[in-house]
Amino acid sequence: MATPQTTATGSSRRSLWRRLPVVHHLSQSVGIQRGMLVAGLVLTSIFVLTALFAPLLAPYGFSQLRDDDGSFGAQRPPSAEHLLGTTVGGYDVLSRVIWGAQTGLSVIVVAVLLSIFAGVALGLVSGYFGGWLDRILVVICDAIYAFPTLLLAIVMSIAISGGQSSLWGGIFAAAISITVVFIPQYFRVIRAETVRIKSEAYVESAKVVGTSNVRIMFRHVLRNATRTLPLIFTLNASEAILTLAGLGFLGFGIEPTSAAEWGIDLNKALSDVSSGIWWTSIPPGLAIVLTVLGVTLVGESLNDLADPRLRGRRAVSAASGTVAETSVVPGGTLTAGPGGLAGLENEGR
Amino acid sequence: MSDVLQIRDLDVSFATDAGSVKAVDKVSLSVAPGEVLAIVGESGSGKTVTAKSILGLLPETATRAGAIVLRSKDGASENDVVSVSKEDLRRIRGADVSMVFQEPSTALNPVYTVGWQIAEGLRAHDPKLSRKAGRARAVEILTKVGIPDPESRVDYYPHQFSGGQKQRVVIAMALVLDPGLIVADEPTTALDVTVQAEILDLLRRCRDEFGASIVLITHNMGVVADLADRVAVMYQGKVVEEADALTLFTNPQNEYTKKLLAAVPRIGSRIEATERKAPIDRAAMPVVRARDLRIEYPGRLGRPGFVAVDGVSFDIAPGEVVGLVGESGSGKTTIGRAIAGLTPVTGGSLTVLGTEMNGVRERKFRPLRSSIGFVFQDPASSFNPLLTIAECVAEPLRVHRRDLDQRAVSTRVGELLEAVQLPKAYGARYPHELSGGQRQRASLARALALDPTLLIADEPTSALDVSVQARVLELFAELQEELGFAALFISHDLAVVDILSDRIAVLYRGRLIEEGTGAEVLGAPKDPYTQRLLASLPVPDPIAQAERRRVLADLRSSDLPA
Structure with missing residues (x-):
């Protein structure tokens, strides 16, 4: 009944730009939902831009201890040279926070890339064919769910790199350990969608025509099953950041000399808190909170906006409209x- | 004034993603005590929105203007639903006006007993009501709506009732506070015809015995003729005609009403195109031959399976249209799916185009699929929403005719769309941009893409409005005449089947109980079930319908224990 007239007649299709997930959602949002989405997008884009332009933005390198004027000195309060002071190890806090964004983004990208293809492929096959393969995969995924994420990540991190590692070794250790937890999530969502779509009339009509299973899977099922992926992607991104920070905080992260990482900085700043040194703990902590908040806000808004029942709309007057x-x-x-x-x-x- | 309900200049608009959409446009209606007002119209005419606004049940995205004045049954109070406070609205609902919903299985909460749910309404209006008194009232009202053995069944859960009984319970819930007005939104649409007749009888008793007025929302002209005193016809948010039932059916004034009445399928009104030029060759090998066909769905561990089709035998000759009629659960869809190879055959023999389907391998059957077309019930879901209509119609060609290049495929798609009378430009549209009737025509085009020798149509028109249905049926008949394919036409609607079919087969609980030409089966039915099915079908003519009602009552009292 709500089929609007414009789409029924629309020979002018919306441009590709307007149909992109986030852009499309932004244009149809209204009120507080729009506020949430915009706030999330701003925070997320600050994070991404900081990560991309870290070499330009950061005043010093992440492992730099001295410049032409000599050593930075440890636990110096904020000053003109060091806007957020220096850490107990003698690093510049601001620089480490900025470089930390880069590490975070790399982990998100690697973790999601590794898990999304495996998760989607397994979910599609498992949901479409069912049978014993489906049952085994579901049991394995349930078993992985039963483990605490962080514990699993610690085990993976030790297994991969022996606990301590270089920049890319550390990033991959963190990313792969997160991947183990993420694959079941993508698997489950895609499998559930596939099972639902499998019984839709258009899949049956393809079967009646005699279409092969592979063609049905990719042409009819997969494209319709990926609707919720942007949503899980954002939610997983925030979880990746938290897991990486958690690993670092517990001392399984990346060495301060090989990369900047917020979790390990927080760990090192623990003893400073009681001695009144605030500038070593608050900036990395805030960076974690704001990044996770930003990405989560985007995810939650996308979730609300994707559901027509939750989506807010502007009120109209009773006599308006055709x-x-x-x-x-x-x-x-x-x-x-x-x-x-x-x-x-x-x-x- | 003594009207129970007065609607004056009601406007309703909805906020949608594409701006505001007006659903109801300056509607004025009134209902007198003890009167049944039917609001008829096709989908999107605003009838359901009008009904829901009477109870203040519109979603938050809706905006209303105008007045809806409700009088309580004893005439003590009057309230304007549009302006009344939420507190008062809660008081009015149930006591002054109540609702009967379309789908009884979703209107009842599955985790509570029906007795609890009936008493829930009572408690909402009288918090001091004791559990015992509530139960007693529930038993009393269940007795009145004709639920057998109400003392024990008051403690049953909704799933323990059949569809018709569930609708009785929903009506009991609506009646329990003795409201002056009942709004019934398509109360029989989800039910089989034989059950529909019983529910209509019950609604008639609601008026006669409880003195309630009824606002009946329906698209079914037969239901209107059966029950309504007065009829309001809605079209595009406006009331285009309002008259008492007899006048409306015998002498409709508005053009739209005339079209609507003419489009209602009637038994014995075969489309001329199907008058055969060439007789069917019964000597030739039949396209489909079923002998003692048995289809069983596997049960859970240790339990026997469900037998959907039990010992059915029939033939479909080349070029013949066979109509398969039955109520829900009769196995008609299962037979259609078995012929298309979607459901495995578990017993007997089913030969489709010379291939035995009992134990057939998909690999062996796949080449034959190009000779079978299938039209699905719901045009909304039978197209991949991400492909354009042209791509959807081209799918069968791409699978079976690898030899065709891009240009040949698009030429063929253009021809097909033209054959089903859709402009070629529609090929570039996505399925949601077409109306239901257009989609069903595109579905027909897809089914015909490979020039099938057999077409299976599973309730192809049951999701469509009557006027659209008439057009699709006509098109189907024309194409069948032109292309000469054999067809299995599955429907629950006797009149629709009669319009198209050479022969009709009636199914009842998985068994074929009667088979013959339309004149044989519908003109002089031999089986008591067919007789009852035929008598239950309401006709769009109040006088004839009153007569049919009597016949049905006689039939019911004489045979077929329920």
């Missing part, structure tokens, strides 16, 4: 305007 053209005329109308009785008369054409 009466929508519906399937009242035999076979529907062919003209753009309301078919009315003229449409009924022209049924034979």
Whole structure:
């Protein structure tokens, strides 16, 4: 009933840009939902831009201890040279926070890339064919769910790199340990969608035609099953950041000399808190909170906006709008305007 | 004034993603005590929105203007639903006006007993009501709506009732506070015809015995003729005609009403195109031959399976249209799916185009699939929403005709769309941009893409409005005449089947109980079930319908224990 007239007649299709997930959602949001989405997008884009332009933004390198004027000195309060002071190890805090964004983004990208393909492929096959393969995969995924994420990540991190590692070794250790937890998530979502879509009439109609299973899977099922992926992607991104920070905080992260990482900085700043040194702990902590908050806000808003029942709309006045053209005329109308009785008369054409 | 309900200049608009859409446009209606007002119209005409606004049940995205004045049954109070406070609205609902919903299985909460749910309404209006008194009232009202053995069944859960009984319980819930007005939104649409007749009888008793007025929302002209005193016809948010039932059916004034009445399928109104030029060659090998066909769905561990089709035998000759009629659960869809190879055959023999389907391998059957077309029930879901109509119609060609290049495929798609009278430009649209009737025509085009020798149509028109349905049926008949394919036409609607079919087979609980030409089966039915099915079908004519009602009552009292 709510089928709007414009889409029914629309020969002018919306441009690709307007149909992109986030852009599309932003344009249809309103009120507090829009506020949440915009806030999330701003925070997330600050994070991404900081990560991309870290070499330009950061005043010093992440493992730099001295410049031309000599050593930085440890636990110096904020000053003109060191805007956020220096850490107990003698690093510049601001630089480490900025470089930390880069590490975080790399982990997100690697973790998601590794898990999304495996998760989607397994989910599709498992959901479409069912049977014993499906049961085994579901049991394995349930078993992985039963483990605490962080514990699993610690085990993986030790197994991969022996606990301590270089920049890319550390990033991969963190990313792969997160991947183990993420694959079941993508698997489950895609499997559930596949099971639902498998019983849809258009899949059955493809079967009646005699389409091969591979073609049905990729042409009819996969494309319709990926609707929720942007949502899980954002939620997983925030979880990746938290897991990486957690690993670092517990001492399984990346060495301060090989990369900047917020979790390990927080760990090192623990003893400073009681001695009144605030500038070593608050900036990395805030960076973690704001990044996770930003990405989560985007994810939650996308979730709300994707559901027509949760989506807010502007109120309209009772007398406004035109009466929508519906399937009242035999076979529907062919003209753009309301078919009315003229449409009924022209049924034979 | 003594009207129970007065609607004056009601406007309703909805906020949607594409701006505001007006659903109801300056509607004025009134209902007198003890009167049944039917609001008829096709989908999107605003009838359900009008009904819901009477109870203040519109979603938050809706905006209303105008007045809806409700009088309580004893005439003591009057309230304007549009302006009344939420507190008062809660008081009015149930006591002055109540609702009967379309789908009884979703209107009842599955985790509570029906007795609890009936008493829930009572407690909402009288918090001091004791558990015992509530139960007693529930038993009393269940007795009145004709639930057998109400003392024990008051403690049953909704799933323990059949569809018709569930609708009785929903009506009991609506009646328990003795409201002056009942709004019934498509109360029989989800039910089989034989059950529908019983529910209509019950609604009639609601008026006669409880003195309630009824606002009946329906698209079914037969139901209107059966029950309504007065009829309001809605079209595009406006009331285009309002008259008492007899006048409306015998002498409709508005053009739209005339079209609507003419489009209602009637038994014995075969489309001329199907008058055969060439007789069917019964000597030739039948396209489909079923002998003692048995289809069983596997049960859970240790339990016997469900037998959907039990010992059915029939033939479909080349070029013949066979109509398969039955109520829900009769196995008609299962037979259609078995012929298309979607459901495995578990017993007997089913030969499709010379291939035995009992134990057939998909690999062996796949080449034959190009000779079978299938039209699904719901045009909304039978197209991949991400492909354009042209791509959807081209799918069968891409699978079976690898030899065709891009240009040949698009030429063929253009021809097909033209054959089903859709402009070629529609090929570039996505399925949601077409109306239901257009989608069903595109579905027909897809089914015909490979020039099938057999077409299976599973309730192809049951999701469509009557006027659209008439057009699709006509098209189907024309194409069948032109292309000469054999067809299995599955429907629950006797009149629709009669319009198209050469022969009709009636199914009842998995068994074929009667088979013959339309004139044989529908003109002089031999089986008591067919007789009852035929008598239950309401006709769009109040006088004839009153007569049929009597016949049905006689039939019911004489045979077929329920």
